[in-house]
Amino acid sequence: MTELLEHPKLAPDEPATIEKVAIVVSKGSLEGIYPALIMANGARMEGIEADLFFTFFGLDAIRKDRYEKIKVATVGNPGLHMPTWLGALPGFSALATKMMQSQMEKIDIPPIPEFVELVADSGAHLYACKATVDMFGLAMDDFVPQVDDIISVGEFYALAAGGQIIFT
Amino acid sequence: MTITLIADAPVDVDTEGFLTNSEQWNEQIAEAIAKANGIAELTDRHWLVVRFMRDRYLTTGSAPSIRSLGKESGVPVKELYQLFPKGPAKLAAKIGGIPKPKGCI
Numbered sequence A: 001m002t003e004l005l006e007h008p009k010l011a012p013d014e015p016a017t018i019e020k021v022a023i024v025v026s027k028g029s030l031e032g033i034y035p036a037l038i039m040a041n042g043a044r045m046e047g048i049e050a051d052l053f054f055t056f057f058g059l060d061a062i063r064k065d066r067y068e069k070i071k072v073a074t075v076g077n078p079g080l081h082m083p084t085w086l087g088a089l090p091g092f093s094a095l096a097t098k099m100m101q102s103q104m105e106k107i108d109i110p111p112i113p114e115f116v117e118l119v120a121d122s123g124a125h126l127y128a129c130k131a132t133v134d135m136f137g138l139a140m141d142d143f144v145p146q147v148d149d150i151i152s153v154g155e156f157y158a159l160a161a162g163g164q165i166i167f168t
Numbered sequence B: 001m002t003i004t005l006i007a008d009a010p011v012d013v014d015t016e017g018f019l020t021n022s023e024q025w026n027e028q029i030a031e032a033i034a035k036a037n038g039i040a041e042l043t044d045r046h047w048l049v050v051r052f053m054r055d056r057y058l059t060t061g062s063a064p065s066i067r068s069l070g071k072e073s074g075v076p077v078k079e080l081y082q083l084f085p086k087g088p089a090k091l092a093a094k095i096g097g098i099p100k101p102k103g104c105i
Helices: A030-045 A056-062 A092-106 A112-121 A130-135 A153-160 B027-036 B044-060 B066-072 B077-083 B088-095
Strands: A020-025 A049-054 A125-129 A147-151 A164-167 B002-006 B009-013
Touching: A020 A030, A020 A056, A020 A153, A030 A049, A030 A056, A030 A092, A030 A112, A030 B088, A049 A056, A049 A153, A056 A112, A056 A125, A056 A130, A112 A125, A112 B066, A112 B077, A125 A130, A125 A153, A130 A147, A147 A153, B002 B027, B009 B027, B027 B088, B044 B066, B044 B077, B044 B088, B066 B077, B066 B088, B077 B088
Parallel strands: A020 A049, A020 A164, A049 A125, A125 A147
Antiparallel strands: B002 B009
């Protein structure tokens, strides 16, 4: 005898779409920062609310003195498929960065300073992590004007409430 | 693909409601799609963006990125999001009767 079983609804209380994301940016390399910016921009393009929380070396992405100088990590990066000693040669990281940036420009991905501005203009909010700011002895003045505030982890969780958290 | 009636005209649309044949588009259809997507009235600024998207798609075969939309359409990114809060590139493409933009940027 066959019986038609009614399938239980999958997660009935979950909305079918993501409405909000909070993205934690913890790395200061080019390949650490871009995915976060691309995901934040992509969220806004879909009408999804987006908050970015920059912590540890991720803060470099919003530091006035550093955000134009973000480099690809050429040492300890197995994804590059080359010997570590080669990646450690002087100027190698700058070269790899230049090459990657020219590839990105071809597919219309902006350089980091322009991308930070684009993401902020699109309505995403940018926050610096208070613990890291205190640890490095930084202040609001050290950050690009697009940064909304310096907030604690607790405040970040409050902002992220009701959405998805992405750690990069 | 299904055929649906927008502004009394039968048009081919995909599952998300994007026109799959851009030649079936007209301004009445644009206004009807805008209304159905939360934009009560298309202003001149909306039209500027919609026409830019559509022209770019018809001449190059792909819709512009949000970056070039903000740089070249004459409407800056901040305003794009005020005009189309649920996603400027996506919504302007839908209203302009062209396929959903495929790029990530």
